[in-house]
Amino acid sequence: MLRIFNTIDGKVEERRKPEDGSWLCLSDPTDVELTTVSQETGVLLSDLRAPLDDEERSRVDIEDDYTMVIVDIPTVEEREGRDHYETIPLSIIVCGGLIITVCMQDTPVLHPFMEGTIRGFNTYMRYRFILQILYRNATMYLRYLRIIDRKSDNLELKLRHSMQNREILQLLELSKTLLYFTTSLKSNEIVMEKLNTLGKGNGIRHLKRYEEDDDLLQNVIIENTQAIEMANIYSGVLANMTDASASIVSNNLNNVMRIFTIVSIILSVPTLIFSMYGMNFQKGMIGMPFSNSPYGFIIVVVISVVLCVLVTWWLLRSKLFK
Structure with missing residues (x-):
């Protein structure tokens, strides 16, 4: 123009x-x-x-x-x-x-x-x-x-x-x-x-x-x-x-991976316990704790929860995840 x-x-x-x-x-x-x-x-x-x-x-x-x-x-x-x-x-x-x-x-x-x-x-x-x-x-x-x-x-x-x-x-x-x-x-x-x-x-x-x-x-x-x-x-x-x-x-990515790592480790504890009992849990089986107890399943669950809490506490206080 x-x-x-x-x-x-x-x-x-x-x-x-x-x-x-x-x-x-x-x-x-x-x-x-x-x-x-x-x-x-x-x-x-x-x-x-x-x-x-x-x-x-x-x-x-x-x-x-x-x-x-x-x-x-x-x-x-x-x-x-x-x-x-x-x-x-x-x-x-x-x-x-x-x-x-x-x-x-x-x-x-x-x-x-x-x-x-x-x-x-x-x-x-x-x-x-x-x-x-x-x-x-x-x-x-x-x-x-x-x-x-x-x-x-x-x-x-x-x-x-x-x-x-x-x-x-x-x-x-x-x-x-x-x-x-x-x-x-x-x-x-x-x-x-x-x-x-x-x-x-x-x-x-x-x-x-x-x-x-x-x-x-x-x-x-x-x-x-x-x-x-x-x-x-x-x-x-x-x-x-x-x-x-x-x-x-x-x-930020490291923080996300840190959380995922902690969650994976915590979940691996009950996974390991339940996988062993899932394969070998039989009534009266020698060497398997609580196999003869009617409350064996509840006891194993409680132990798994306690272990998860202990592992979580240890991971949160660990220098590797701070």
Whole structure:
């Protein structure tokens, strides 16, 4: 979908045709839309298609007629009733008096710009627009990282009494997400450093850098660095939690096997006694105790119960089963 926006009298308005200072937003674009934008702006079709590949790396490309910045942004989708987090590329292209964003999805990173809720946003200030997108992107990472942290805390509570693999698999999914986040954030950090270097002294063609943009760039770098640190911390916590959960599951299994072992030993005592009497119990049989007594069966049962109680007491006090 292609949408065109312009800042008019401090308000963001959607337009039908691009003008000087317009923002062309391409979300999940069709081939016709990509071809049309390429013909009208002069941007190579291959560059417009670049962010549609989810494996595209973050970078800054400076061409003769335009400058392209590609960063990784976080996204969430529902799978099997749960939110699944991953990263996708977002391309920001500055071409003459236009700025173009291309993404394979309708990302919430850009929604506040469309709604005009970003303070100081102006489609004419293209360098600042790029920084504002990067700042918004870093805050989205931080937001999702906090959600992941809360999810890991809930999983920790479940793992204390769980013997199933479901929680462990969810931990592995979160660890995988954090790995993707960390890699993407570090790639974005390189892009920011390059923007900072090339932006000095109007080093990037097509972009005008204002003095106020320096503070914004530093804030972007700080937010991105904080996101990297949080992702690394949470990754370490999840790694330790995964190891601990495996130990907990193993310990719970050992407790169950301990109970089964005790029960098996206790039941083996009367089984042994009754099996011997079942084969050889005959009235007046020499060598078989209580074979001549009318209360022989009751006496044997009582003895078996007493032995079971003694064995149970010994097993419960034994160090082997503590």
